[in-house]
Amino acid sequence: MIxxxxxxxxxxxxxxxIYGAGAAAAGALLRWPVWVKSARSAMLLTFPLISLSxxxxxxxxxxxxxxxxxxxxxxxxxMPYYLKVTALWGGQAGSLVFWCWLMSAFASAVTLRKWDRxxxxxxxxxxxxxxxxxxxxxxxxxxxxxxxxFWQTPGGQQIVAMFQPAGAIPIAPPDGRGLNxxxxxxxxxxxxxxxxxxxxxxxxxxxxxxxxxxxxxxDDRWIRLTRRWTLVAWLFLSLxxxxxxxxxxxxxxxxxxxxxxxxxxxxxxxxxxxxxxxHSVMIQEKRGLFxxxxxxxxxxxxxxxxxxxxxxxxxxxxxxxAFAQSAIGPLFFGFIALTFGVSLxxxxxxxxxxxxxxxxxxxxxxxxxxxxxxxxxMGILAVCxxxxxxxxxxxxxxxxxxxxxxxxxxxxxxxxxxxxxxxMGVAPLAAWRHSTAKTLGKAIWKPFSxxxxxxxxxxxxxxxxxxxxxxxxxxxxxxxxxxxxxxGVMARHRRSGESLPVALWNLAARNRRRxxxxxxxxxxxxxxxxxxxxxxxxxxxQGTIRQGQSLTLGKYAVTYxxxxxxxxxxxxxxxxxxxxxxxxxxxxxxxxxxxxxxYESQQPMTIPGVRSTMEEDIYVLLVDWQPISSxxxxxxxxxxxxxxxxxxxxxxxxxxxxxxxxPDKDPEEEKMRVSQPVVVPGRV
Amino acid sequence: xxxxxxxxxIKPANRLKFIIGGLMIIAAIAYLIISSTQANAQYFLTIDExxxxxxxxxxxxxxxxxxxxxxxxxxxSQNLVLxxxxxxxxxxxxxxxxxxxxxxxxxxxxxxxxxxHMDVVYTxxxxxxxxxxxxxxxxxxxxxxxxxxxxxLLLKCPTKYEESVPQQSGN
Numbered sequence: 001m002i003x004x005x006x007x008x009x010x011x012x013x014x015x016x017x018i019y020g021a022g023a024a025a026a027g028a029l030l031r032w033p034v035w036v037k038s039a040r041s042a043m044l045l046t047f048p049l050i051s052l053s054x055x056x057x058x059x060x061x062x063x064x065x066x067x068x069x070x071x072x073x074x075x076x077x078x079m080p081y082y083l084k085v086t087a088l089w090g091g092q093a094g095s096l097v098f099w100c101w102l103m104s105a106f107a108s109a110v111t112l113r114k115w116d117r118x119x120x121x122x123x124x125x126x127x128x129x130x131x132x133x134x135x136x137x138x139x140x141x142x143x144x145x146x147x148x149x150f151w152q153t154p155g156g157q158q159i160v161a162m163f164q165p166a167g168a169i170p171i172a173p174p175d176g177r178g179l180n181x182x183x184x185x186x187x188x189x190x191x192x193x194x195x196x197x198x199x200x201x202x203x204x205x206x207x208x209x210x211x212x213x214x215x216x217x218x219d220d221r222w223i224r225l226t227r228r229w230t231l232v233a234w235l236f237l238s239l240x241x242x243x244x245x246x247x248x249x250x251x252x253x254x255x256x257x258x259x260x261x262x263x264x265x266x267x268x269x270x271x272x273x274x275x276x277x278x279h280s281v282m283i284q285e286k287r288g289l290f291x292x293x294x295x296x297x298x299x300x301x302x303x304x305x306x307x308x309x310x311x312x313x314x315x316x317x318x319x320x321x322a323f324a325q326s327a328i329g330p331l332f333f334g335f336i337a338l339t340f341g342v343s344l345x346x347x348x349x350x351x352x353x354x355x356x357x358x359x360x361x362x363x364x365x366x367x368x369x370x371x372x373x374x375x376x377x378m379g380i381l382a383v384c385x386x387x388x389x390x391x392x393x394x395x396x397x398x399x400x401x402x403x404x405x406x407x408x409x410x411x412x413x414x415x416x417x418x419x420x421x422x423x424m425g426v427a428p429l430a431a432w433r434h435s436t437a438k439t440l441g442k443a444i445w446k447p448f449s450x451x452x453x454x455x456x457x458x459x460x461x462x463x464x465x466x467x468x469x470x471x472x473x474x475x476x477x478x479x480x481x482x483x484x485x486x487x488g489v490m491a492r493h494r495r496s497g498e499s500l501p502v503a504l505w506n507l508a509a510r511n512r513r514r515x516x517x518x519x520x521x522x523x524x525x526x527x528x529x530x531x532x533x534x535x536x537x538x539x540x541x542q543g544t545i546r547q548g549q550s551l552t553l554g555k556y557a558v559t560y561x562x563x564x565x566x567x568x569x570x571x572x573x574x575x576x577x578x579x580x581x582x583x584x585x586x587x588x589x590x591x592x593x594x595x596x597x598x599y600e601s602q603q604p605m606t607i608p609g610v611r612s613t614m615e616e617d618i619y620v621l622l623v624d625w626q627p628i629s630s631x632x633x634x635x636x637x638x639x640x641x642x643x644x645x646x647x648x649x650x651x652x653x654x655x656x657x658x659x660x661x662x663p664d665k666d667p668e669e670e671k672m673r674v675s676q677p678v679v680v681p682g683r684v
Numbered sequence: 685x686x687x688x689x690x691x692x693x694i695k696p697a698n699r700l701k702f703i704i705g706g707l708m709i710i711a712a713i714a715y716l717i718i719s720s721t722q723a724n725a726q727y728f729l730t731i732d733e734x735x736x737x738x739x740x741x742x743x744x745x746x747x748x749x750x751x752x753x754x755x756x757x758x759x760x761s762q763n764l765v766l767x768x769x770x771x772x773x774x775x776x777x778x779x780x781x782x783x784x785x786x787x788x789x790x791x792x793x794x795x796x797x798x799x800x801h802m803d804v805v806y807t808x809x810x811x812x813x814x815x816x817x818x819x820x821x822x823x824x825x826x827x828x829x830x831x832x833x834x835x836x837l838l839l840k841c842p843t844k845y846e847e848s849v850p851q852q853s854g855n
Contacts, residue, residue, distance in 0.1 A: 253812075363702070371702075375706060375710065376709070378713075379709070379712075379713035382713060383716070383717055383720075386717055386721070390725075391728065394725075400727060402726065402727055403725070403726050404725055405724060407723075408725075411723065412716040412720040603812060603813070604812040605812060606812060621809070623761065623764070623810070624761035634762070
């Protein structure tokens with residue numbers, strides 16, 4: 001029986017993970033290399049084993065085994081194959097298995113690297129990875145089992161159980177409930193895997209950090225070894241966030257892209273600490289500072305990943321107060337408390353050998369600006385964390401449930417994001433170690449003046465207030481970044497006589513992290529333009545109009561042409577309106593806002609008609625209509641200026657991350673070469 | 685955080701500079717969080733709580749949750765005015781769990797005629813999830829006419845996706 005098989009494999013993997021963690025720890029403590037070797041094999045095996053189990057679930061999903069509760073809940077006969085496969089992460093139990101699957105893939109991949117020079121890290125990396133894996137497997141096996149089935153007892157009762165109760169017969173409903181229609185969107189199909197990939201790959205740098213603490217080899221070797229893992233984790237997490245926000249824009253029908261919902265914040269928090277970490281490790285590599293702080297950041301990131309997995313799985317969409325409703329809540333909090341406590345204990349134990357190797361001299365030096373960057377990221381994290389836990393805290397102390405909404409986050413993070421943008425402009429031009437207002441001023445005056453000129457131009461065009469500040473910051477970062485690129489290219493061009501395009505290519509190729517990082521900064525700036533556009537300049541209108549009548553919004557007019565209602569073979573009733581969009585009386589095109597009604601789940605879904613240009617989106621929602629379509633229909637129209645810069649910026653952002661994370665020709669050799677001057681005897 | 689960058693060798697004056705700079709940023713962040721919390725805190729009340737202290741919360745922005753009575757939903761699609769009635773549900777998750785989960789609580793709320801009810805007016809697009817036995821979470825203020833004027837409406841339908849046993853089974 002497939003369900004029994006899949007479940008048994010999970011149990012075996014769970015036992016194996018616990019064995020592996022134990023054997024690795026024992027092998028390291030008793031200096032018994034054979035045990036470590038055995039633990040390594042155990043970790044390698046977790047991936048093929050969990051694959052078997054995950055494939056079992058996929059098989060059950062694709063073959064419509066509705067006697068399995070999970071399959072019943074997330075699929076139905078009318079769903080296409082690709083949706084049945086991806087329904088694996090359409091519900092809590094399946095997505096936890098999926099999490100384990102990805103985790104085991106990364107864990108197995110880590111065992112395959114060359115360990116010769118870092119063999120003392122190996123056992124502790126295994127311990128951390130396998131303990132994490134065992135925790136999630138334990139959740140699947142004991143609490144959220146995707147293999148439980150429906151049974152009918154001899155007494156006629158319907159029950160849910162893993163194994164056949166005495167005398168009971170299995171029940172197989174003819175059709176399942178189907179995946180939530182809101183989740184049947186390409187963005188939502190790849191959004192969870194991206195987010196999860198980001199989550200699980202952060203476990204690897206964390207496990208190296210713990211290994212460094214346990215073994216006392218606390219130079220920056222662990223950071224160099226995990227640099228690429230961290231970038232890959234960050235890449236996937238960023239991609240997950242961007243896809244999620246695109247999904248919200250396309251599907252949720254409120255013309256927005258980010259709602260400060262606890263689920264969004266849960267995925268955003270590890271991104272914040274991860275970003276701070278990516279910045280501050282550079283200071284440790286360059287200057288030997290921030291060693292303790294980097295350990296704190298990676299510990300925070302790991303526990304926020306666990307917290308995020310919990311939050312994103314505790315309620316499908318409406319996450320308002322979904323905290324305590326899941327049985328796995330206390331287990332998650334227990335695990336977070338345990339790992340956080342043990343990690344901090346280890347950090348304190350190694351506190352003295354993690355002393356900084358130098359000191360900071362000047363408030364305006366590069367390292368000092370990185371410190372302020374970290375403080376701002378921590379500030380945004382504090383805002384997010386406070387917002388999420390505030391209802392719980394206020395209830396505890398005042399007995400009164402008090403919540404904070406999006407205005408709270410917008411008001412308190414706005415200045416912090418602005419501060420980060422400002423630093424993004426200053427820091428690339430600040431010198432290391434000694435930097436004074438005079439030297440810094442000399443470095444930045446050209447791009448600074450250029451950005452001021454742009455501000456004057458925008459002011460004349462009538463832009464004021466926060467928008468003007470935002471545009472100035474965007475211009476400022478853009479000019480600084482381009483200036484940096486220009487300086488580098490010109491220097492190469494003069495020195496080696498390379499042509500400018502070649503010089504640009506070689507510049508980026510030789511120092512991928514730096515110049516990839518600058519591309520990421522440009523991506524952020526483009527995204528900021530989109531955010532400014534939609535947050536400050538969005539306008540909307542709504543109304544009911546008859547055929548031939550128009551709604552006007554600024555320069556635009558939306559004219560209602562016709563409406564058709566029909567049933568589709570996949571169980572939807574579709575009401576599709578045809579509207580014309582024109583600008584200043586000039587016809588631009590036709591849009592088809594529609595409403596799909598899913599019979600199975602009795603849920604309507606609003607799909608906007610969008611006319612997209614780099615300048616703006618005209619986003620039309622069909623709100624309501626009379627059964628006889630000549631009577632009229634109600635539309636809501638949004639004008640979202642600059643919104644596509646947000647998506648373009650996301651694309652540039654991901655591109656920059658790829659540049660920064662792209663493997664070097666010979667990574668091992670590269671690492672050896674760069675790490676030589678760092679591992680100076682007697683320093684640790 | 686200051687500790688992580690400070691080392692014994694650092695000159696006191698130098699160190700002070702960073703401590704002051706760091707503290708200023710931390711103070712600014714703390715100010716932002718505290719003032720934004722004060723400006724934007726919304727009390728989360730049940731309908732019973734709302735009725736028992738109508739005076740003290742007049743004009744304040746609050747959040748209320750209730751079970752939607754399907755028969756009461758009226759939607760004027762011309763003017764986008766949505767009117768409906770909600771029944772009291774307990775606010776505490778422990779109470780909800782004790783009474784058999786959100787689905788059972790919502791069902792009990794709409795069938796029990798002795799519950800306190802509240803009329804809601806919301807201007808805007810009728811949400812897709814608004815229907816009988818859904819949980820509505822409304823943000824807005826209580827009018828002097830005893831009607832709740834919501835400017836934000838969130839809906840939750842717990843019964844829909846994950847369910848323990850299918851309602852009708854075919855063998």
